Amino acid sequence: MRAETSTPVNEIIATRRSPRSMSADAVISNEDLLAMLEAARWAASAFNGQPWRFFVGKRGDEVFAHILSSLGEFNQSWSKSASALILVASKTVKGDGVTPHADYQYDCGLSVAQLVIEAHDRGLVAHQMTGFDKSVAQSALSITEDLTPVVVVAIGTQDAPEKLAGPLLERETAKRERLPLSTIVIKGLPA
Numbered sequence: 001m002r003a004e005t006s007t008p009v010n011e012i013i014a015t016r017r018s019p020r021s022m023s024a025d026a027v028i029s030n031e032d033l034l035a036m037l038e039a040a041r042w043a044a045s046a047f048n049g050q051p052w053r054f055f056v057g058k059r060g061d062e063v064f065a066h067i068l069s070s071l072g073e074f075n076q077s078w079s080k081s082a083s084a085l086i087l088v089a090s091k092t093v094k095g096d097g098v099t100p101h102a103d104y105q106y107d108c109g110l111s112v113a114q115l116v117i118e119a120h121d122r123g124l125v126a127h128q129m130t131g132f133d134k135s136v137a138q139s140a141l142s143i144t145e146d147l148t149p150v151v152v153v154a155i156g157t158q159d160a161p162e163k164l165a166g167p168l169l170e171r172e173t174a175k176r177e178r179l180p181l182s183t184i185v186i187k188g189l190p191a
Contacts, residue, residue: 001015001017001175001176002014002015003015003176003178004176006180006181012117012120012121013117015120016116016117016120017125017176018125018126018127018128019125019127019158019161019172020078020079020127020164020168020171020172021078021081021158021159021160021161021163021164021168021172022078022079022081022082022083022125022154022156022157022158022159023081023083023156023157023158023159024059024080024081024159026083026156026157027058027059027083028058028083028084028124028155028156028157032119032122032124033056033058033084033155035118035122036115036118036119036122036155037054037056037115038118039114039115039117039118040052040054040111040112040114040115040118041111042114043107043110043111043113043114044107044110045107045110045111046101046103046106046107047094049091049094049095049101049107050107050111051090051091051092051101051104051107051108052088052089052090052107052108052111052112052150053088053089053090053091053147054086054087054088054089055067055086055087055088055089055141055143056084056085056086057084057085057086057087058083058084059080059081059082059083059084059085063085063141064084064085066137066140066141067085067086067087067132067137067140067141067152068080068085069136069140070087070132070133070134070136070137070140070141070149070152071129071131071132071133071152072131072132072133074131075129075131075132075152077168078164078168079127079129079152079154081156081159082127082154082155082156083124083155083156083157084154084155084156085152085153085154085155086115086152086153086155087132087137087141087149087151087152088108088111088112088149088150088151088152088153089143089147089148089149089150090104090105090107090108090147090148090150091104091146091147092104092146092147092148093146104148104150105150108150108151112128112151112153115153116128116153119155123157124155124156124157125155125156125157125158126153126154126155127153127154128151128152128153129151129152129153129154130151130152132149132152134148134149137149137152161173
């Protein structure tokens, strides 16, 4: 379903969604995963600090199982069908090892946005989640103390929405909406 944009935008952005219905039979290639991670690697970051770090699991492997175990029950119910789960963690101090990196979440967001766009360009779908237990993830994945878990991204092949039920189906088939530009642009919106 294409977004009803107020002005034309890139087709990948206009058609990008965060679906939960993913094919449990689809297998993601290492080539696709590497390309998504490469796209993420080239994101802008404050002072080129690149604080993001990725823990990548493909369905059926140990990393996938560990990431899945950290998700809330609602997210586990559908993301178990994803072809891959990627946990993004971040350095929270700058390169000197002392100065707090106040913008690490912003930097990680830019990186994940590029990963998601690359996924969609390759015909895949991605769904980002903050509904996970960071301490479980830290322990299960042996994430070092210098890294903080930020977000989990489920990646896969779109499946029929009807394979979901209840609130999952309602969210899957809901109209894609955003606030109008006149609400989010405080100053400078052209007439």
